[in-house]
Amino acid sequence: MMDLWQCQAELVELYQTPSHKLNSYITEHLLPNEVFRRNAQDAVDRICSFLKEKCSMNARVIKTVKGGSAGKGTTLYENSDVDLVIFLDCFDSYSEQAQTRDSVIRIIEQNLERCRRSLAFQVDILPPRSKGELRRSLSLTIQSRRKNEAVEVDVLPAFDVLGQITDTFKPPPRVYIDLIYAGGKPGEFNTSFTELQRNFIKRCPAKCKDLLRLVKQWYKVYKKCLREMYQPTVSLPSKFALELLTIYAWEQGTGRAQQFNTAEGFCTVMKLLVQYQDLCIYWTEYYNFDEPIIAEYVKNQLRGTRPVIMDPADPTGNVAWGKGWDLLAKEAYNCLSMPCCMKGSEPVDSWPVQPAKPFDDPRFCIII
Incomplete structure (x- = not known):
């Protein structure tokens, strides 16, 4: 019972933090020791x-x-x-x-x-x-x-499979073609691409990493409460999926700005979670659509049942796969009415981010 009380208190503390004080909340409660x-x-x-x-x-x-x-x-x-x-x-x-x-x-x-x-x-x-x-x-x-x-x-x-890499390293197409032909389960070999996954997030500016911490704190505390209230084995989407969703919101909403309004970013992520059934997100930093085998494989992934959030380093991994999106969406909807997402009596402005990433290249008009 104490654990339930504690996690509820942590969730309430976040929810009751006024939106203009979220930066202070991050500084006082979330930055690493x-x-x-x-x-x-x-x-x-x-x-x-x-x-x-x-x-x-x-x-x-x-x-x-x-x-x-x-x-x-x-x-x-x-x-x-x-x-x-x-x-x-x-x-x-x-x-x-x-x-x-x-x-x-x-x-x-x-x-x-x-x-x-x-x-x-x-x-x-x-x-x-x-x-x-x-x-x-x-x-x-x-x-x-x-x-x-x-x-x-x-x-x-x-x-x-990658050998020694640099911050600007991009794997040759053969790496991903071999990965596709290996026929493993989705994301089974993603450990081979850990450095790329790490660098993809590590490159984000400090302000974006603070927004990531805020979303992760919301996820961590809600997950703890959910398991205390219902059952220890209740499933939620992966934390990595929420990290990528947050980065997508930042990229699309600010144009990768170094500085932005934290409350607006947080509310944008919550609104995207509510629209989870429409999520279709991908990146082309490490693999793209120039190689036909990779292009066809990734297009098939993007045509799959949503939500789809592609691992930016591993084209076999839809990190949004799994149960519990409805639970996250319900809590995100609840969060949007809390002081942390309100500006007086009005909701905080959110960024104009679509749940499905647009395809500018005419080759991909058949997907969406």
Whole structure:
């Protein structure tokens, strides 16, 4: 009952914040704690050192990449999801990753169990989220023996299809053609594109990242309340889907402006959530429609049942897939009538953003 009261209080606090004070709310409640951020980085560094130096397996760590909110620069106060993607030379294709990833995870788990006492940090291995399925990640809580805070880290082995990349890197079409022909489940190999996903969000200006934090806080607290009130397993769309929806609203509503009105951005996202059945969003930074195989594949994705929000780094991933959009839409509609989305007795102005991204190129007029 205390958890329910607490999450309701957090939701009420956000809702009762006047729209002109949302920036102060972000500053006072959502910006990351520097001590916690350093502890999260320390946890990542420790597990990286273990994997490279003490973990016995028939594979070499090519590189490690920090994903999740910690890697994207959108961490909430004392709440950081750290995805540590480890690229291994034992994977030479998408299919090889699919076939052997689970066994690699088991080897890492066995190594951690074997070395647990000799490690300079305390590590607890969390049970798999889905029983009976092949695992894509190993979930850990890591805590320095000299510090109280524990940090959760998901370790995800992946195929290094991109190699070394820069901020302006764009994969050659062959990368995505091979991905399409691999025939995996939607988004199954998205860990291989973690750096592109991270850079896509990391490039956003500080003001946009604050808007992302505000939307994520609303999502996190509502999700917690929903599970406390109903059932722990109630499903909602992925947090990544809301992050991308927020970036889309910012791009379309402001022309990627560095500065904007936070309340207007927040209300725009809420209105788009209400219109979830019309969402059709995509980007062309990393893959586009110049290559016929990719073009036809992506067009088929965009013709699918809405909502559609394409992973900007992985054309096989519609991140809007899943249940719970109706629940989010209902709460977003409720949010729009709260002080955080009101200017006196009138609603806050929202940006003129359409739920479906327009297709300027005549090649795509058949889709929408």
